[in-house]
Ligand SMILES: Nc1ncnc2c1ncn2[C@@H]1O[C@H](COP(=O)(O)OP(=O)(O)OP(=O)(O)O)[C@@H](O)[C@H]1O
Ligand SMILES: [Mg+2]
């Protein structure tokens with residue numbers, strides 16, 4: 001587990017009583033937590049426990065049935081996400097936030113070159129020098145361990161691991177403060193996973209990012225996160241520092257998860 | 265369009281309302297036009313009518329022209345710069361028949377100019393209206409096929425994707441490869457498709473004293489550039505927009521500053537470059553300008569390639 005973040009800094013994002021119903025079906029219920037810059041929070045739980053629902057609520061992509069998400073902007077204002085205009089929300093999304101999807105095709109433009117993928121956010125916020133955009137894209141490809149000479153290839157020519165690293169470059173190029181990741185290592189070989197996790201860990205530390213990562217893989221949580229939230233049937237049943245939760249789980253369900261996954 | 269508008273009493277062909285469309289429809293189109301003029305570069309939906317010709321003929325432009333035409337107007341119709349192609353001749357004949365308006369081939373004399381794929385070389389004046397035929401009004405279409413999404417992108421001026429396209433061009437070809445329908449930004453706000461005019465014409469869009477109206481029939485959209493609107497062709501600082509330049513002058517009139525078409529001069533495939541704007545070329549020759557090949561018989565025998573392809577593959581059929 002990485003070094004814990006001192007709690008004296010004010011939260012970057014705060015969730016209060018977040019609840020989502022899809023009609024009658026519960027997505028998640030009464031979720032509250034906060035996260036600070038430099039902190040990685042893992043959300044774990046079985047399939048259908050509400051992890052993706054929670055991520056969509058936190059990133060303002062889905063309206064909550066109840067509760068609120070407060071976000072501290074770069075200007076230092078605390079804003080209720082539900083009260084943001086669509087323009088403000090999109091602006092946050094292309095500057096201050098990143099979203100790494102499990103399925104690279106959802107997070108990348110598969111018909112656009114790697115350089116265009118990385119450069120898109122820069123252009124969206126007004127970059128108009130081709131040379132500077134390209135130089136920055138090359139730098140970011142290098143930082144995510146993609147050979148910069150492959151800058152003009154589309155993601156379809158990349159391996160699964162490379163695609164995930166490209167997604168990360170595309171998201172981090174505007175130096176966001178908060179990155180959401182939904183199963184970023186899902187579907188990758190173990191060795192490819194390890195390399196990706198190592199990269200994410202370094203970038204998080206270098207850039208002081210706050211990361212909310214959804215995973216069903218406790219090993220991923222162990223390696224990346226400072227804190228863990230365990231979800232079951234839409235509720236948070238246990239929360240705490242990663243080592244504490246994994247080494248000394250309190251909820252029976254967490255004990256089951258830990259014993260079934262970490263100790264074969 | 266400077267003449268009083270409907271109802272019209274001009275002796276048009278029997279069986280038609282003045283300029284073919286009924287007054288109700290014209291009012292609807294004019295409302296859309298007013299909105300379009302008020303929000304330069306913004307696409308306004310309108311309830312396009314079926315016209316007695318296929319979409320590839322420029323039914324959007326024809327409806328706009330029909331809605332603004334008054335009995336005192338002088339109409340010019342060009343297709344790729346020429347007044348004498350089948351398409352231009354038919355549209356001109358259509359309005360002569362249905363509105364009985366005066367027609368001309370002289371840019372300077374026209375009050376309304378309907379055009380497909382060109383802006384006349386002679387600078388337009390205040391009081392003139394240029395009506396463009398538009399096949400695809402949405403500049404983001406090939407980048408983002410979902411209309412709900414492109415609408416939001418316009419609303420929020422979320423145009424990063426437009427530059428991604430230009431970035432890809434430079435990465436692939438070393439320069440921005442688009443040579444026509446080159447996207448523009450209007451008054452620093454809306455990104456607009458100027459219709460498939462050559463990028464050579466893009467600079468003429470900006471700060472024109474004339475009113476410029478764009479009609480897309482199949483897609484049911486109208487947009488506009490009121491006089492003296494700033495229009496900027498999208499580019500990068502280090503890859504600035506450059507209008508097409510031609511190596512040689514027009515073979516007929518010697519013009520060095522006009523858009524040239526390659527034309528076949530005989531059945532052995534001999535080619536030369538001549539002004540695409542036929543009125544401009546003729547006027548220059550009448551004024552005594554001569555290009556290298558300016559034998560006068562030659563002019564009548566050239567085959568205009570411009571006449572061959574359509575925007576949408578619609579067959580070229582004469583009007584009934
Ligand atoms: N769009 C939707 N409409 C209706 N119900 C939904 C919708 N999305 C999710 N749900 C339901 O909400 C609950 C939580 O789903 P969610 O996708 O958040 O779980 P998850 O923890 O991300 O699961 P997984 O690990 O399989 O991705 C499930 O019961 C699911 O069926
Ligand atoms: Mg999920």
Ligand SMILES: [Zn+2]
Nearest residue numbers: 514517539545
């Ligand atoms: Zn000429």
